[in-house]
Amino acid sequence: MSKILSMKELVPTIYEAVVEAPEIARKAKAGEFLVVMPDEKGERVPLTIADFDREKGTITIVFMTIGTSTYKLAAMKAGDSYYAFVGPLGHASEIKNYGTVVMVAGGVGTAPIYPIARELKKAGNKVISIQGARTKELLFWEDKLAGVSDEHIITTDDGTFGRKGLVTEPLKEICEREKVAVVYAIGPIPMMKFCTFTTKPFGVKTIVSLNSIMIDATGMCGGCRVNVGNETKFTCIDGPEFDGHQVDWNLLTSRQKIYLAEEKCSLEKYVEEAKK
Amino acid sequence: MSPAPKKPRRKDKVPMPEQAPEVRAKNFLEVPLGYDAEMAVEEAERCLQCKVPACVCGCPVNINIPGFIQLITERKFAEAARKIKETNALPAVCGRVCPQESQCEAQCVLNKMGRAVAIGRLERFAADFEREHELVQIPPKAALNGKKIAVVGSGPSGLTVAGDMILLGYDVTIFEAFHKPGGVLMYGIPEFRLPKDIVEKEVDYLVKLGVNLKLNEIVGKTVTIDELLTEKGFHAVFIGVGAGLPKFLGIPGENLGGMYSANEYLTRSNLMKAYRFPEYDTPIVRGKKVCVIGGGNVAMDSARTALRLGGDVSIVYRRAREQMPARAEEIHHAEEEGVKLCLLTNPVEILGDENNMVNGLKCSRMELGEPDESGRSKPILIPNSEYVIESDLVINAIGAGANPLLTTSTPGLELNKWGYITADEWGKTSKEGVWAGGDIVTGMATVIEAMGAGRKSAMDIHEKLMGVKKAIASPEALPDDMTCKL
Ligand SMILES: Cc1cc2nc3c(=O)[nH]c(=O)nc-3n(C[C@H](O)[C@H](O)[C@H](O)COP(=O)(O)OP(=O)(O)OC[C@H]3O[C@@H](n4cnc5c(N)ncnc54)[C@H](O)[C@@H]3O)c2cc1C
Ligand SMILES: Cc1cc2nc3c(=O)[nH]c(=O)nc-3n(C[C@H](O)[C@H](O)[C@H](O)COP(=O)(O)OP(=O)(O)OC[C@H]3O[C@@H](n4cnc5c(N)ncnc54)[C@H](O)[C@@H]3O)c2cc1C
Numbered sequence: 198m199s200k201i202l203s204m205k206e207l208v209p210t211i212y213e214a215v216v217e218a219p220e221i222a223r224k225a226k227a228g229e230f231l232v233v234m235p236d237e238k239g240e241r242v243p244l245t246i247a248d249f250d251r252e253k254g255t256i257t258i259v260f261m262t263i264g265t266s267t268y269k270l271a272a273m274k275a276g277d278s279y280y281a282f283v284g285p286l287g288h289a290s291e292i293k294n295y296g297t298v299v300m301v302a303g304g305v306g307t308a309p310i311y312p313i314a315r316e317l318k319k320a321g322n323k324v325i326s327i328q329g330a331r332t333k334e335l336l337f338w339e340d341k342l343a344g345v346s347d348e349h350i351i352t353t354d355d356g357t358f359g360r361k362g363l364v365t366e367p368l369k370e371i372c373e374r375e376k377v378a379v380v381y382a383i384g385p386i387p388m389m390k391f392c393t394f395t396t397k398p399f400g401v402k403t404i405v406s407l408n409s410i411m412i413d414a415t416g417m418c419g420g421c422r423v424n425v426g427n428e429t430k431f432t433c434i435d436g437p438e439f440d441g442h443q444v445d446w447n448l449l450t451s452r453q454k455i456y457l458a459e460e461k462c463s464l465e466k467y468v469e470e471a472k473k
Numbered sequence: 474m475s476p477a478p479k480k481p482r483r484k485d486k487v488p489m490p491e492q493a494p495e496v497r498a499k500n501f502l503e504v505p506l507g508y509d510a511e512m513a514v515e516e517a518e519r520c521l522q523c524k525v526p527a528c529v530c531g532c533p534v535n536i537n538i539p540g541f542i543q544l545i546t547e548r549k550f551a552e553a554a555r556k557i558k559e560t561n562a563l564p565a566v567c568g569r570v571c572p573q574e575s576q577c578e579a580q581c582v583l584n585k586m587g588r589a590v591a592i593g594r595l596e597r598f599a600a601d602f603e604r605e606h607e608l609v610q611i612p613p614k615a616a617l618n619g620k621k622i623a624v625v626g627s628g629p630s631g632l633t634v635a636g637d638m639i640l641l642g643y644d645v646t647i648f649e650a651f652h653k654p655g656g657v658l659m660y661g662i663p664e665f666r667l668p669k670d671i672v673e674k675e676v677d678y679l680v681k682l683g684v685n686l687k688l689n690e691i692v693g694k695t696v697t698i699d700e701l702l703t704e705k706g707f708h709a710v711f712i713g714v715g716a717g718l719p720k721f722l723g724i725p726g727e728n729l730g731g732m733y734s735a736n737e738y739l740t741r742s743n744l745m746k747a748y749r750f751p752e753y754d755t756p757i758v759r760g761k762k763v764c765v766i767g768g769g770n771v772a773m774d775s776a777r778t779a780l781r782l783g784g785d786v787s788i789v790y791r792r793a794r795e796q797m798p799a800r801a802e803e804i805h806h807a808e809e810e811g812v813k814l815c816l817l818t819n820p821v822e823i824l825g826d827e828n829n830m831v832n833g834l835k836c837s838r839m840e841l842g843e844p845d846e847s848g849r850s851k852p853i854l855i856p857n858s859e860y861v862i863e864s865d866l867v868i869n870a871i872g873a874g875a876n877p878l879l880t881t882s883t884p885g886l887e888l889n890k891w892g893y894i895t896a897d898e899w900g901k902t903s904k905e906g907v908w909a910g911g912d913i914v915t916g917m918a919t920v921i922e923a924m925g926a927g928r929k930s931a932m933d934i935h936e937k938l939m940g941v942k943k944a945i946a947s948p949e950a951l952p953d954d955m956t957c958k959l
């Protein structure tokens with residue numbers, strides 16, 4: 198049981214929870230994730246560690262509501278406890294001085310990218326961040342991300358803030374403009390995929406954080422398997438970060454859709470019960 | 474009142490009532506219903522109370538079998554359960570899932586003149602009686618000796634170590650990665666073979682004895698073995714993390730949707746209770762035409778689960794029926810319920826539709842060749858015999874390996890070439906203060922073997938930490954010269 202210390206809606210559909218989890222905070226590193234279960238009947242939901250405070254023994258998670266599990270998480274309040282909160286899991290990001298790094302965050306991906314950007318900045322990199330959102334209203338943590346970046350670019354699909362357009366446009370310009378050592382891209386699958394297509398011609402190493410469906414997250418079930426460089430990998434223990442140029446995106450996309458019908462049914466039931 | 478005339482001893486076991494196949498194929502309730510008191514007494518009276526009971530040698534934890542059976546004939550059912558618990562802390566579990574036909578019952582002298590005593594059924598009866606009548610007693614505990622033991626994993630091996638050491642006066646903490654304790658008993662073996670509330674009660678009992686249970690802590694991630702031994706102040710660590718790594722066949726199509734490892738399929742269904750979706754949130758692919766690859770108990774459990782979830786199920790196995798490693802009883806139960814066997818059939822490719830979902834399993838036919846070194850006939854592929862079995866769910870139950878998550882985070886722990894932990898016969902590993910047992914040492918074996926390994930490690934740890942010479946708490950009924958005695 199891990200207690201929620203604070204809970205807030207950052208922007209519509211995106212929530213931030215600070216959780217009491219000293220054992221996990223003691224160990225947490227940028228790039229790792231954890232598994233949270235809202236209640237006994239819930240799923241085991243993987244979420245990235247968006248921030249941690251070793252002294253206070255807290256972990257911050259940020260999530261977007263899309264289905265039953267994330268709705269359940271959003272419905273919980275400060276003082277409530279998660280049924281399970283397990284981690285830290287996966288490999289931490291490899292932090293070293295690469296030179297110039299570009300951090301591309303799409304939507305809720307801003308949260309997982311922030312601690313990596315912070316650590317890379319500390320390690321002496323020149324950090325250029327590109328933060329994308331559909332619209333101004335959905336932008337969050339801009340100050341936090343700007344605070345650890347040498348350059349911070351915001352794009353919105355509808356042009357309500359920053360540059361109008363997709364994150365891949367400034368990404369391309371930067372790659373043309375200067376020598377980039379590494380690109381990190383975290384966000385929705387199509388966004389990560391197009392970032393890798395953008396950097397490919399420049400031969401810039403591009404790391405993505407994959408969000409496959411998981412159960413145990415300890416390498417026991419193989420449910421999270423992805424194809425990277427024509428090899429089967431388990432996202433939970435081999436990842437979640439992989440070389441984006443090697444990822445089989447079609448497979449990942451189709452594996453995300455295995456339970457579409459069930460997810461819809463589950464959400465309808467949840468909404469129905471929430472009304473009562 | 475004169476005693477009732479003794480019934481002649483029956484040649485065969487008293488049958489155990491079970492749910493009819495057509496009924497049980499549609500529910501997740503336990504299949505065998507268990508003996509009632511009359512049946513148990515009648516079966517117990519078949520036992521000859523041998524002076525040198527061969528059956529005891531067949532039991533990896535040397536339960537005093539004639540002793541507890543005698544108590545059943547005297548209708549001292551709770552006492553019978555306590556007698557079993559002297560050497561086996563999980564009788565309700567073992568009575569249900571032990572392969573008795575190759576262990577205790579295989580050795581029973583009655584095999585020579587009919588059928589063995591139904592030791593497993595009697596064990597189950599006694600344990601169920603004690604639990605259902607709330608007669609479970611907390612045994613006397615030694616005074617705290619000031620030593621702390623960490624147990625990693627709450628499967629049968631870990632539970633046994635915890636149960637033994639708490640009684641010896643240790644401060645015991647179990648670390649379990651999952652949100653529920655029990656290991657394979659919880660996430661692998663289905664409800665219809667081993668009801669989960671029984672496992673929960675057994676674990677509750679340990680907690681009542683004073684065992685600390687830390688769920689959701691992954692050793693190797695949340696905390697390491699070295700930290701347990703230093704910062705956390707544990708005097709010894711027992712590793713019982715099981716063989717939790719799925720094996721894949723390495724054929725095309727293995728990452729399609731609707732293709733599961735048995736680990737994933739059974740974990741979804743048992744641990745996450747996906748068979749009760751949408752009451753529980755975790756979904757599972759409910760195949761209409763299901764192929765299960767493999768011939769062991771895991772394949773049987775997967776097949777029978779898929780059947781209960783509404784599938785038309787075939788087991789695809791590359792050798793012949795006689796070579797299936799599953800227990801005869803399990804194969805029999807599966808067939809009765811309507812599972813089909815496709816023998817001498819080898820999968821070569823999993824086929825998918827435009828959405829990357831499984832829609833067929835391409836197989837080759839096999840024939841049996843000359844016996845190999847192990848004496849088993851090797852299956853040989855018949856050229857050009859490929860055909861496709863229509864299928865929307867394929868479950869791969871070809872075995873498990875050693876999960877590297879904990880072992881790779883523990884320097885100084887010697888592994889064999891397959892990644893299992895190297896340990897001596899008492900479970901002592903190459904690392905100071907660390908013991909290991911169960912499937913992570915032997916590869917996937919049985920519940921009772923994992924428990925036997927746990928018991929040995931507990932005694933060895935006790936000797937190392939407290940200087941108490943080890944001796945398996947052998948039932949006093951055993952003559953001193955019995956060779957199976959440790
Ligand atoms: C290692 C890892 C780290 C993650 N970190 C975060 C995080 O920090 N914050 C966060 O909000 N999510 C994160 N995710 C994704 C998160 O786990 C899922 O959003 C969540 O499991 C969805 O559960 P649900 O029941 O609410 O929705 P479901 O009902 O399971 O899903 C609804 C639909 O949304 C699709 N979907 C699932 N995940 C995503 C996604 N990420 N983006 C778009 N569509 C998706 C599904 O395919 C499905 O069709 C992470 C995933 C992984 C594997
Ligand atoms: C489907 C199936 C059916 C079976 N049927 C039978 C049967 O009928 N009869 C029989 O005798 N045997 C059967 N077996 C085999 C039997 O279940 C195993 O041999 C036995 O459970 C092994 O016990 P164990 O203690 O070694 O580990 P397990 O039961 O595997 O338990 C290990 C535990 O450790 C936990 N763990 C793993 N890693 C970590 C970590 N890093 N930190 C903390 N915790 C961790 C796991 O979550 C798990 O709870 C079956 C196995 C399966 C899979």
Ligand code: SF4
Nearest residue numbers: 532567571576577593
């Ligand atoms: S524990 Fe298993 S092997 Fe031992 S007597 Fe009981 S059923 Fe037989």
Ligand code: SF4
Nearest residue numbers: 520521523528581582
């Ligand atoms: S060998 Fe058979 S008959 Fe003899 S004591 Fe054991 S169970 Fe009874």
Ligand code: FES
Nearest residue numbers: 414416418419433
């Ligand atoms: S989630 Fe089970 S192996 Fe990765």
